[in-house]
Amino acid sequence: MIEIINVSKLFKQKTALYPFSLKAEDGECIVLCGGNGAGKSTLLHIIAGISAPGGGTVMIDEVDINHQRKQYVSLIGYMPDEFFAQETMTVTEFLTFYGTFRKVPPSRVKEVIQILGLATKKDDMIKHLSKGMRQRLLFGQAWLASPSVLILDEPTNGLDPYWIDVFIDLLKKIKRSGTTIIFSTHMMDVAAEVADQVVFMENGMIVEAIKNDHMNPKQFMVELLGRYRQKEE
Numbered sequence: 001m002i003e004i005i006n007v008s009k010l011f012k013q014k015t016a017l018y019p020f021s022l023k024a025e026d027g028e029c030i031v032l033c034g035g036n037g038a039g040k041s042t043l044l045h046i047i048a049g050i051s052a053p054g055g056g057t058v059m060i061d062e063v064d065i066n067h068q069r070k071q072y073v074s075l076i077g078y079m080p081d082e083f084f085a086q087e088t089m090t091v092t093e094f095l096t097f098y099g100t101f102r103k104v105p106p107s108r109v110k111e112v113i114q115i116l117g118l119a120t121k122k123d124d125m126i127k128h129l130s131k132g133m134r135q136r137l138l139f140g141q142a143w144l145a146s147p148s149v150l151i152l153d154e155p156t157n158g159l160d161p162y163w164i165d166v167f168i169d170l171l172k173k174i175k176r177s178g179t180t181i182i183f184s185t186h187m188m189d190v191a192a193e194v195a196d197q198v199v200f201m202e203n204g205m206i207v208e209a210i211k212n213d214h215m216n217p218k219q220f221m222v223e224l225l226g227r228y229r230q231k232e233e
Helices: 040-048 069-073 091-101 106-115 131-143 161-176 188-194 217-232
Strands: 002-011 014-024 029-033 055-060 076-079 149-153 180-184 197-202 205-211
Touching: 002 040, 014 029, 014 040, 014 055, 014 205, 029 040, 029 188, 040 076, 040 149, 040 180, 076 131, 091 106, 091 131, 106 131, 131 149, 131 161, 161 180, 161 188, 188 217, 197 217, 205 217
Parallel strands: 029 180, 029 197, 076 149, 149 180
Antiparallel strands: 002 014, 002 055, 197 205
């Protein structure tokens, strides 16, 4: 379970995130939606422990990020929205590097490479990978250690339609394993398929949170698109 309690953030005396609270149980998924500058990445950075909250705290299974940081970060996997890595590393070297920190066995590295369709690229350097392959690899390092909470910033950027479908199915499987997922996206079809709660953000504030009963994903997607366009206007 993850609980965000009265979290806020200031940058140079400017409010980037207004105080709010949010909660997700084991195996639930929260999707953050909103335009550029809405505060999605700021919130994800705080949850991931990259940026300290200006106020409030985040807890995973009662482990407090402010007071038990080392234990807290061991429970999360984080996928940033940009790829930063030594481009002469191979796919296997990249995942092995991250796996070493989390004490992940080589067999798990091979498994993730296979699941993400990178087996034929396992010895290729990162600089030779396409945008979509890099996204899959970046997701792989976040998911590698089977974290309690998976945090993803715009994970579908650069994925083709086939891999978006694979990604949706994979997130559903990860949810069933008990992992809590929080990610941002502009793709309402992905949100409708995976999210248990869709949170719309604007100017650092939560303006609306919508529960998904998963009864009719297509209808829910149309509803989300309507609200998204209305808020963008």
